Amino acid sequence: GENVEQHPSTLSVQEGDSAVIKCTYSDSASNYFPWYKQELGKGPQLIIDIRSNVGEKKDQRIAVTLNKTAKHFSLHITETQPEDSAVYFCAASAQTGRRALTFGSGTRLQVQP
């Protein structure tokens, strides 16, 4: 089945700096790669996603890049703000086996004011 690895597990940046979180996946047939943000005491919420026919997608301060050859994708947050502090999860869709989203282990982002 699909295996998703996510790095780093924790990330601390100064307000205004950029943050980058990286994920690799194992199933070359995976074609959907969402990113979720989980704030304290809440459920994960989708912030951006990308499909395999696209190499990059941007939404205001958030961007995601996908390299299908290398089987990795990254989340980029620019001009970070304290409210960006949360746990971020990447995920990949498995096209074989149980055919469900497989989540990475999460990155705790702390934006220092």
Add this chain to the structure above:
Amino acid sequence: DTAVSQTPKYLVTQMGNDKSIKCEQNLGHDTMYWYKQDSKKFLKIMFSYNNKELIINETVPNRFSPKSPDKAHLNLHINSLELGDSAVYFCASSQGGPINEKLFFGSGTQLSVL
């Protein structure tokens, strides 16, 4: 106007007890899920139902039994609770699924087994 609501938010119980967590979605979605998040924040799918039909049943103890009375509800019943069942349980839904679709999560039920 909560899209995916689950109750209770907190559940503290003794080992060996039986408990249920309820979930309802008002989004008109066809697919609902139960995810387990452990203390290290790992999110792992447990079950998925599409139009009341079980489509994903991960390797979880058979003490866990999901029930979907209709496509807007997916409840989770846990028998003979064990210490290792302590976790946060999230209900989620999607329009289609279970892949390639945006998931809408509830706010979670924190289960503590003493």
